[in-house]
Amino acid sequence: MQHPSGRMSDLHTSSRFEPSDALPRPRRPARRGLLRSMFFQAEAEVTQEQGQALARIVLAALGTLLFFMARQFGYGDQPLLVALAYMLASFFYLSFVSRNKERYLWRRYVLILLDLAVATYITAYFSSAGLAFYPLFLWVMIGNGIRYGERCMQFATLFGLLSFSGAMAISGFLWEHPGTYLGLMIGLVLMPKFFMVMIDRLSAANIELKVQKEQAEFMATHDVLTGLPNRAYLHTRMEQTLADAKRTDTQVAVAFIDLDSFKSINDSFGHEYGDFLLCQVADAMRGVLRAGDTVSRLGGDEFVVVVEDSDDGVRVSRVIERLFSCVGRYYTIGEYETYVTWSCGVAVYPRDGTDIHSLLKHADTAMYAAKSQGTNRFAFYDAAMSARVGEQLALRDDLRQALDRDQLEVYFQPIIDVHTGRVVSAEALLRWHHPQKGTLSPVCFIEVAEQSGLINPIGEWVLREALRMAVRWRAQSASDFKVHVNVSAHQLRQAGFEGLVASSLRSAGLPSQTLELEMTESALIEDSARTGALLEALKAIGVKIALDDFGTGFSSLSYLKSLPVDSIKIDKSFIDDLPAGGRSGALVESILMLGKRLDNHIVAEGVERQAQLEWLIAHGCRYLQGFHFSPPVPMERFLALAGTRFEISSAYQPPRRADWAQRSH
């Protein structure tokens, strides 16, 4: 697509505000005159110097007329001749500056000398008029000085003083009134200086005004923090872009970008750091966009990129790819390093909307859909998305009220020690009794809770409920037990999380080893430096750590070695395949062996069938959890069940176990 030249660079927004340090020269208004046809091209503007020459010609013509008439009354020919000569010289000057536009700087000195010569002549000739022509000298000196600058001013002052003295000497004034003459000389020296200073001051004030005006304009159209264009500017820009696209029948992509979990970064590190991060992100974005693409900040952590001429979507994908690769990375904020990812939704003109409002709305919808699929993703808008996103948004609104309206409840699921058949721990699992949808598993709403930041208050509440149950359990049981609480990545990023855990334990009056926090590998990997420190802090309190859903993430062994993990929970998907599953079986076996070597407790999740149980026991898995024993149940029911001794019978004999034992001898 062709951009009208100029507009692109004017509007491309990536520059921060920099006031220009000099005033542009005002353009001279065009002056048309009698002599135009002689010296000027038809449409060309009359320059400043041509204008001055013309003024001199007119003055000289008037003088000629005057002296011509004066001659009738007995004055001599001389003044008339001088006026004619001056007019002739002015013609020469005019023709000279018309041809050699900017080349010969000395022409200005010639003009000054010419003017001074005439002033001297007139003053000397009309000596009877006293000092009436003194202003002529001032005019030559100040006028030329202001017009042509410091050097010309000095030149004009020097020769002005000489010629004025000459005129005074010729007229005899100098000898008659030397004091007055001296005063006038001082005036001639000081006045041009005075004018120069005044002009400097005025133009400085003018520059300041202009800077202020530019600044005000900038503030009205740009975001003060990042220097990116703001919403108002985006609208103006999009209006033009869409009009162009309509005319040229091209497409425009609008990408709505939102940082993932910016809120928790803000909460954990403080607003100053959040602002700093936004600036870094804005800079990174500016760096990868082409002139013609606009990036603007709508507010908060929301950015909009408008990409023109995206006829096949390939360019848009490429631009977004570039943005992802430059922005999704580690950012250093003070002493912290945090990994920032973002989600992006794209709507395309004219397919997804023909006006600014609907394009932005649909891009936002697509962004929300992308975000609900996980972090660091982008999605193009489609109509079905609107419905899905609408549902999610409704769910989010409902969830806001769920806590206040007592719709949340924590269920507990027992974890059994196969050595004794007794319940040794309980996993706290959240339930939402939704008024329309019935009882919901966190699978349906944990994402919404994370995106909206509700996960922090909800997680805090779950922790308190779990500890409340533990207090009651302790009152009815003499043996040691643990309560497992799931913690999401968002909670780990919450500032002061360890303090929250410590104070909750304290106010419940429970020993800290009663609590075991379950977190997934992906939550830990997200910001390794910080989570490492956090885990150490939690360990220092005495809290236990479990690695949840093990096997589904990176399952890096070096990770297991370096992190202070107490237990590992083998993901249900591996247990499902038992006892037959070849690869799963091998994997579970090796996790069990690893657990033994690293002295970790291994918990098998989702044990549903007797056969699974037998296989697991035969392979040395000590802790089991699953529907085979009990589904998650409300607190009262769990407390009733906590003392149960489960019947564990394992008739299972692993086929190769004997061989293996023999081989190891």
Ligand code: C2E
């Ligand atoms: P998870 O931590 O892997 O929890 C185990 C899930 O497996 C639970 O689902 C549990 O009900 C289910 N489960 C246990 N045994 C069996 C079984 O034998 N068969 C089958 N089919 N399922 C079994 P639930 O309660 O729906 O929770 C789902 C996920 O939601 C949890 O997965 C956990 O990641 C998350 N979650 C639950 N409560 C909380 C919470 O309070 N905070 C946070 N951040 N996440 C939570």
Ligand code: CA
């Ligand atoms: Ca769990």
Ligand code: CA
């Ligand atoms: Ca799990």
